[in-house]
Amino acid sequence: MGDSAKKTVRIGDTTLRDGEQTAGVVFSAKEKVAIARALDAMGVHELECGIPAMGAEERASIRALVNLGLNARLITWNRALIPDIEASLSCGVGAVDLSLSVSDIMIENKINKSRDWVKEQLKRSLGFAKDHGLYVCVGGEDASRADLGFLSELMGIAHGLGADRFRFCDTLGILDPFAMYEKVATLTAAVPGLEIEVHTHNDLGLATANALAGIRGGATYISTTVNGLGERAGNAALEEVVMALKVACGIDVGVDTRKLSAVSRLVGKASNRDVPAWKAVVGERVFxxxxxxxxxxxxxxxxxxxxxxxxxxxxxxxxxxxxxxxxxxxxxxxxxxxxxxxxxxxxxxxxxxxxxxxxxxxxxxxxxxxxxxxxxxxxxxxxxxxx
Ligand SMILES: CC(=O)SCCNC(=O)CCNC(=O)[C@H](O)C(C)(C)COP(=O)(O)OP(=O)(O)OC[C@H]1O[C@@H](n2cnc3c(N)ncnc32)[C@H](O)[C@@H]1OP(=O)(O)O
Ligand SMILES: O=C(O)CCC(=O)C(=O)O
Structure with missing residues (x-):
């Protein structure tokens, strides 16, 4: 991957948020603690650890994670709504993802709003979060189907208001690595001061490839889940991303790879989803x-x-x-x-x-x-x- 060996890439693992959104998967509070500890011990930089707006039980489990005093940054997922951010503040986290649907199809058919509403809501929620001293990632839901000019505009607003990074989501997992590269490269050039995270889904089996393409395009964060858990066909798998970066791209993200199979077994058991013996990187029989x-x-x-x-x-x-x-x-x-x-x-x-x-x-x-x-x-x- 050319000069990418010099690049700093960070892992934002979302096993405890998007991973738990896998239809039918539930982690107990105890399992969340065990998974968070394991990910932290292996050097994962950030853990997206839940959705405070879901209710009291979710908030209690997030507070328990905050109380662990991990090295990893804990970040919560929020709609770009003030009550959601208030719920996060009540958990004691120092970082929030503020999510907005950014494609016209979702703006018009899901949240039933307009591009102007999205811009205003970004300003309002980001301003509120920053006033409360939070680290903010602005989540662009369905960014892969969004108009690039509109995305650049949103990123410009976010950067101007002090956002710390922008999450480019291939929510439906419909991009190929070439398109991912081009889109991220375009956005990196348009708003060079704002870090980009790529959040890739695996509907076409391309999540890991797309995450790597995003890094080549200029992204600095990759969203992962252990065993590739997540909505529908899941997300880019932590173990695949870390090893592919290391072996194929010469990028060491500082994660202790020797612990990958143990964390895979831990999450396999907690999620009640067996890890196939042939699962790339961590399957029991891949050697x-x-x-x-x-x-x-x-x-x-x-x-x-x-x-x-x-x-x-x-x-x-x-x-x-x-x-x-x-x-x-x-x-x-x-x-x-x-x-x-x-x-x-x-x-x-x-x-x-x-x-x-x-x-x-x-x-x-x-x-x-x-x-x-x-x-x-x-x-x-x-x-x-x-x-
Ligand atoms: C792509 C992703 O993975 S995004 C993360 C999705 N995760 C989850 O949904 C898991 C947890 N979700 C929940 O517990 C609930 O859905 C909650 C607490 C977030 C919201 O619950 P409810 O208030 O009961 O709303 P419900 O789930 O029925 O519908 C979602 C509402 O949020 C709105 N909404 C969706 N995304 C956003 C957004 N980014 N910003 C603002 N509003 C949004 C929808 O338009 C809808 O509003 P409407 O009822 O006025 O049409
Ligand atoms: O908007 C975000 O921050 C993430 C949403 C998500 O999980 C997705 O778009 O796949």
Whole structure:
């Protein structure tokens, strides 16, 4: 990503707000504390931690987070309405996101207002928030479908009134990375003094790509959720964004990546949404190798088939014996269960290993491999190592 290695990129994680908006997901106050602590401990810069306007219970859970004294900045989500901001102030947070629908389709068909109303409401709510000493992110809901001239105008007003950043939302997840890049680059050039955050949804599976494109376009913040939770198909996943920035773009955001899989499990459990074994970056089996040529390559040097090592994200490498195994992989699978086999012996075992995997529709476990060895190659005492 060119000179982007020098760039400072910050993560604003919204697992506790947009993540919890996943239809059917509810975090208990205790789970919110555990998730916030985990994200803070790994170095996430900002946590969007709830919506005070929702009511007393939500406000109590936000106050509990404020009382933790985390390093991460806590920010709440608000409509750009004074009562919403007052509710946030009552929670003791020092930062608010003030959201306004900014596309004509939503201005006309959702909030039933006009562009002028949006501008006035921005001035009113931002002025109120700034008078109360708050850090303010102005949230542009549906910015990806909004008129760029109007967005520039809003950003100019926001900047003039002391907003700290603007959140460019691809609310419906309909952009491609090229369009995202161009839109963010245009806005960065139009209002250079105002930082931009990109909030990307995954309806087309492009949330992470779009977030990276936003950074290339000049954004400095990325909105993420653990496991990509969030409305409909979810948001850009924290683990994908952090690792993609690091591995593909050479940008280290200062998050301890070794904790990514643990936080993924924590949020998977709290959200009652299992993390698929093949989930990019944190899936339990994304460092499993079975295919003969891959296994051979990994055994010679893991870098042959791994873009980053499993330890980098707190995971483990597995070599498994299955339908696609080759000789070296089978030797290794037996070595792992304490049985030394030669290449010739592995070759003689291969057809049965494959046929068994084909029949069972899965790789063979330790016991099955040992039984096969005994059945095909001899006694159970032969060449068993200490393991
Ligand atoms: C894209 C996003 O993710 S935005 C975040 C969305 N999150 C949520 O909705 C979760 C929590 N929401 C809630 O608890 C409730 O919806 C509340 C407390 C925010 C509002 O509750 P209610 O007062 O009962 O309103 P309700 O949900 O029925 O409708 C929303 C109202 O807010 C208005 N509204 C929506 N967005 C905005 C905005 N950015 N600024 C001002 N008003 C807005 C709508 O026009 C509608 O007003 P209307 O009733 O006059 O037509
Ligand atoms: O307006 C905001 O700050 C965020 C709203 C949101 O979650 C979205 O547009 O997807």
């Amino acid at each position: 499993s190798h079975e295919s003969g040529l891959h296994t051979d390559g990994v055994l010679k040097n893991p870098a042959n088939y791994e873009g980053f090592p499993p330890e980098a994200v707190g995971l483990t490498r597995y070599i498994v014996a299955g339908k696609h195994s080759g000789t070296n992989g089978i030797v290794e699978s037996y070595r792992q269960i304490g049985i030394e086999v030669s290449r010739d012996e592995a070759q003689s075992l291969m057809a049965t290993v494959r046929a068994t995997a084909q029949r069972l529709k899965r790789p063979l476990g330790a016991e099955e491999l040992a039984n096969l060895y005994r059945r095909l190659l001899g006694s159970d005492t032969c060449r068993l190592s200490a393991a």
